[in-house]
Amino acid sequence: MDSRVLQTWELSLWRGTEEGRFASYQVPCRERQTVLDVVTYVQRHIDASVSYRFACRVGMCGSCAMTVNGVPRWTCRTRIAEVAQGNRIAIAPLSHLPVIKDLVCDMSVFFEKWTTAGGAFVPTPGATDNFAHIPPDHAARRAADAAIECIGCGVCYAGCDVVGWRPEYLGPAALNRAWTLVNDARDGAGAERIAAVAGDAGCHACHSQQNCTRHCPKHLNPAASIAGLKRRAAAALWRGGS
Amino acid sequence: MSRAGEARLWLAQRISAGILGVAVVVHLGTIIYAAHVGFSAAAIISRLHDNLLFATFYFVFVAAAAVHAPIGLRAVIAEMTAWRGRSLNVAAVAFALLLFALGAHAVLLLTAGV
Amino acid sequence: MFAASRFHARNHSNYWAFMLHRISGVALALFLPVHFWVLALAAKSLNGFLVWAHQPLVEYAEAGLVLLLALHLTGGLRVLVLEFLPWHNWQKTAIAISGGVSLGVALVFMLNLT
Numbered sequence: 301m302d303s304r305v306l307q308t309w310e311l312s313l314w315r316g317t318e319e320g321r322f323a324s325y326q327v328p329c330r331e332r333q334t335v336l337d338v339v340t341y342v343q344r345h346i347d348a349s350v351s352y353r354f355a356c357r358v359g360m361c362g363s364c365a366m367t368v369n370g371v372p373r374w375t376c377r378t379r380i381a382e383v384a385q386g387n388r389i390a391i392a393p394l395s396h397l398p399v400i401k402d403l404v405c406d407m408s409v410f411f412e413k414w415t416t417a418g419g420a421f422v423p424t425p426g427a428t429d430n431f432a433h434i435p436p437d438h439a440a441r442r443a444a445d446a447a448i449e450c451i452g453c454g455v456c457y458a459g460c461d462v463v464g465w466r467p468e469y470l471g472p473a474a475l476n477r478a479w480t481l482v483n484d485a486r487d488g489a490g491a492e493r494i495a496a497v498a499g500d501a502g503c504h505a506c507h508s509q510q511n512c513t514r515h516c517p518k519h520l521n522p523a524a525s526i527a528g529l530k531r532r533a534a535a536a537l538w539r540g541g542s
Numbered sequence: 543m544s545r546a547g548e549a550r551l552w553l554a555q556r557i558s559a560g561i562l563g564v565a566v567v568v569h570l571g572t573i574i575y576a577a578h579v580g581f582s583a584a585a586i587i588s589r590l591h592d593n594l595l596f597a598t599f600y601f602v603f604v605a606a607a608a609v610h611a612p613i614g615l616r617a618v619i620a621e622m623t624a625w626r627g628r629s630l631n632v633a634a635v636a637f638a639l640l641l642f643a644l645g646a647h648a649v650l651l652l653t654a655g656v
Numbered sequence: 657m658f659a660a661s662r663f664h665a666r667n668h669s670n671y672w673a674f675m676l677h678r679i680s681g682v683a684l685a686l687f688l689p690v691h692f693w694v695l696a697l698a699a700k701s702l703n704g705f706l707v708w709a710h711q712p713l714v715e716y717a718e719a720g721l722v723l724l725l726a727l728h729l730t731g732g733l734r735v736l737v738l739e740f741l742p743w744h745n746w747q748k749t750a751i752a753i754s755g756g757v758s759l760g761v762a763l764v765f766m767l768n769l770t
Contacts, residue, residue: 369661369664370660370661370662370664370665371661371664371665372665390661459665461666462621465620465621465622466620466621495545495546496545498545498546498548498549499543499544499545499546499547499548499549499552500543500545500548500617500620501545502545504548504549504552505617507674507678508670508674508735508738508739509666509670509671509674510668510670510671511665511666511668511671513670514668514670515665521743523670523738524743527738527739527743528743530552530739531739531740533549534549534552534553534556537546537549537550537553538553556736556739556740559732559735559736560736562729562732563729563732563733563736566725566729567729570722570725570726570729573722587698587699604692607688611681611684611685611688612685614681614682614685615682615685618678618681618682640689641688641689641692644689644692644693644696645688645692647692647696648692648693648695648696648699651695651696651699651700652695652699
């Protein structure tokens with residue numbers, strides 16, 4: 301859309317908790333406006349009681365993710381003109397997470413699942429004595445590298461159907477994090493982590509629908525990370541482990 | 543079910559999928575060949591009779607299908623309906639046994655005439 | 657609007673591949689017991705089976721089953737490649753194209769025969 305042609309955005313914002321409704325607002329069009337800019341305009345000029353989260357506004361902190369016209373997105377780096385349908389735009393909180401108020405979700409479950417998936421680094425004994433020698437082109441190093449830039453925004457989690465179908469499923473972000481550590485030569489909890497991410501609540505529930513990979517704003521590939529975990533877990537079973 | 547148990551089911555479904563991948567190609571090839579040559583059903587059945595190769599192949603085929611299908615159905619039901627847990631696992635095992643019994647029965651009738 | 661946006665968020669090739677695989681898988685799992693049952697009946701009373709099997713409706717149903725089987729086979733090969741081989745984006749494209757082409761060729765071949 302060419303924003304010079306349009307005068308106002310017809311905005312539908314989710315108000316309330318899980319039991320809420322969409323409220324309508326008109327927001328003037330500006331050049332290069334982001335979705336976050338439009339929500340901020342509502343809060344500053346129309347209704348100060350609108351609740352939403354943001355911090356960095358430059359795609360680093362991962363706090364401003366919302367559902368924009370049905371698709372989970374980081375709102376600070378999403379141009380509204382690229383995602384509006386005509387001049388209509390509907391903004392809701394992320395799916396699969398409890399709504400605290402308006403556009404703000406409770407992210408606790410999301411991050412608790414990172415812990416359950418063994419998301420914490422566990423140094424091998426003696427790892428602090430000397431530097432680990434890891435060549436930059438080492439295969440495991442490259443696998444970890446490809447998945448490491450996650451900002452924890454929750455877009456993949458909200459976009460994943462399996463999370464909706466199996467509430468206990470750890471989800472793409474937590475499993476992607478586990479994959480980076482499985483490939484970290486300095487980490488000593490590999491076997492425990494592989495056991496923690498196996499099964500119907502872990503990597504084996506993934507159907508490779510790849511909504512996560514499609515929606516990840518950092519262009520990571522959690523589906524590939526999960527496939528890697530499936531292979532490691534299967535190999536561990538084959539060897540008679542866990 | 544334990545996480546390792548669920549992972550074993552996943553692996554069992556993939557291994558049976560590998561067997562089925564070969565078996566289905568052979569099966570489809572046989573159907574197309576039979577139709578191409580224009581065998582009647584009677585001719586097909588007479589060729590199957592006392593054929594140990596066919597019997598072995600189709601027993602393996604039936605066994606792989608009896609492992610593969612119930613694991614898949616169990617996942618679909620757990621994800622798309624409210625039914626999950628122990629009763630679903632029991633039903634999946636029952637379905638596996640039913641499939642194997644019916645399939646083995648058909649293979650025996652067609653190859654041995656039992 | 658929200659049904660449309662739910663669709664929009666999932667309208668990509670990998671999701672379509674998943675849906676086709678799931679639908680064909682459930683249909684095949686439900687069909688299998690019937691298939692085995694009919695085979696057993698055919699082995700017992702051949703003449704009755706031949707009359708039944710040559711009704712147009714039954715022949716269309718058979719073509720549908722071959723389609724489901726071919727879809728689930730090629731979709732399953734895709735899943736195995738995704739899960740067991742190192743990840744390459746071109747690999748998925750190649751599998752999708754080869755699956756689609758082989759399916760089309762097989763169906764045309766089948767339809768020419770009947």
